[in-house]
Amino acid sequence: MSEYVETFPDGTVFERPWTPEELAQQQKDRDDYAAAQAAQAAAAATAAKNAADAIAHAKSLGFTDAMISAMYPALVTG
Numbered sequence: 001m002s003e004y005v006e007t008f009p010d011g012t013v014f015e016r017p018w019t020p021e022e023l024a025q026q027q028k029d030r031d032d033y034a035a036a037q038a039a040q041a042a043a044a045a046t047a048a049k050n051a052a053d054a055i056a057h058a059k060s061l062g063f064t065d066a067m068i069s070a071m072y073p074a075l076v077t078g
Contacts, residue, residue, distance in 0.1 A: 051075045 006014045055075055058068050
């Protein structure tokens with residue numbers, strides 16, 4: 001990706017090399033996106049583990065699946 005290319009509706013094509021600032025910003029944007037995706041995946045994994053732990057704990061106290069589903073329908077995935 002060494003050229004910035006922009007095509008306009010009238011068919012005009014504008015090409016030029018990326019500036020060092022643009023390349024740095026592009027890399028920063030990629031890094032920020034990857035970090036955000038990793039944080040989102042970690043949060044989802046934590047939420048899933050917490051839900052599983054809550055269900056297991058409720059079952060250990062004698063609650064049935066029906067009872068757990070009635071109290072917390074979002075926790076029971078089927």
